[in-house]
Amino acid sequence: MVLQRRANLGLRLKLAKCAFLQKEISYLGHTINSHGLAPDKKKVMAIQAAPEPKKCYGITVLLGSLAEAERRYAQIDREALALLFGVKKFHQYLSGRAFTILTDHKPLVSLLGENKGVPLMASGRMQRWAIMLCGYQYKRRYRPGTTNANADALSRLPLSVKPEVTENPSESVLSLHILEITPARPITTVQLRQFTDRDGQLATVRHSVLSGWQREVDSELRHYWNHRHELSVLGGCVLWGSRVIIPQKAWPMVLEELHEPHPGVSEMRSLARSYIWWPGLDADIEKIAKSCGTCQEHQRSPPKAPLHPWAQPERAWSRLHIDFAGPFLGRWFFILSDAYSKWLEVNH
Ligand SMILES: [Zn+2]
Structure with missing residues (x-):
C-alpha cells in the first residue's frame, strides 16, 4: 500500500536506502519494531557504556575531537563551535522547532542571543556562526557549569569512538x-x-x-x-x-x-x-x-575623488568583493561581486 501511494504521487525512492521485510529498523535516533518506538541503542551508548571515572579527566580529552585549526581558536570560539556542532549534529531534530540552548559560557549568551542579529564587534568567524544560527528558532539560557552536570559528564567521559567532523563554514572570508x-x-x-x-x-x-x-x-x-x-x-x-x-x-x-x-x-x-x-x-x-x-x-576642503580607490583588475575573477547583507525580509544574503566584470552572485 505504501509503495502504491508513492507510485501514485510520482515519488521515487533510492533502492540503496530502502530496507524490506525487516523486523526492526533504526530511524532518526529511534528503533521501530513490533513493540513500537524505543530510543536507538547507539544513541544512548555514551551513557550506558560510560567508563567509570577513575581519575580526573582533563580538557585534553575534549581537545582530542577538535581539528588542528580549531585547537587554535580562542576560548570563546571553541565554546561557540561546540554549540554549533550540537545544533548541526541534531539538525534533523531541531530544524523548524523551537528549542533552548543551555550554555555555561556567559559571554556566549549575549553574543549568540536569539533575535539579536549579528554582533558587530564579534569576530568574523562568530558573525558567520551567528548567521547560521539565524536559521533556527532557539532561545538561549545561561546555566552555571556546576548545575550543567549531564553535559559536563558526557564531555569528560567520551567513548573512544571519534565523532564525525562537523563541517565548518570556510574561513576564506577574511x-x-x-x-x-x-x-x-x-x-x-x-x-x-x-x-x-x-x-x-x-x-x-x-x-x-x-x-x-x-x-x-x-x-x-x-x-x-x-x-x-x-x-x-x-x-x-x-x-x-x-x-x-x-x-x-x-x-x-x-x-x-x-x-x-x-x-x-x-x-x-x-x-x-x-x-x-x-x-x-x-x-x-x-x-x-x-x-x-x-x-x-x-x-x-575634502577632495571629491574617492580617496582610496581600488585599482582596476586586469582580468575577470582576479579580485572579488564579498560581504553579508541584511537582514532583509528576515533573511541574510551572501553577496559576491567580481571587481572586473561586476558580476554578482547572491546566495541566502
Ligand atoms: Zn598627508
Missing part, C-alpha cells in the same frame, strides 16, 4: 586578506604573524585569547582585557572584531600606507576603522596628519 590585496601590498599576513610572535604585549594577548584570560591584567593590557570577548585569533594574528590588531613593529608601514593619498585625519580614521587597530591608533593618525601640509589642505 578581512585579514584586505591588507594583502591592496595594490601596494604593504604587509603580508605571514609578516604580521611573525611581528606578532616577537611583540611581547601582543603575543601575551594572543596567548590569553587562546587559553583564557586571568582575572586581573597589567595596566598596559587593559585595552585588550576590556574587549576580551571580541578578540579572536586567525592565522596567528589577533583580531578585534573584523579589525586586525597590528603589532608595533608594523605601525610605521601601515601608517605610511594609510597616509599615502594624504586623505586628512577623518578619512584616515574611517579607513582604519574598517580594517586595523592598535592602542593609540587615532592619536597616531592625528599626529601624522597634523604634521603634513597636504593633509591639512584636504581636511579643509
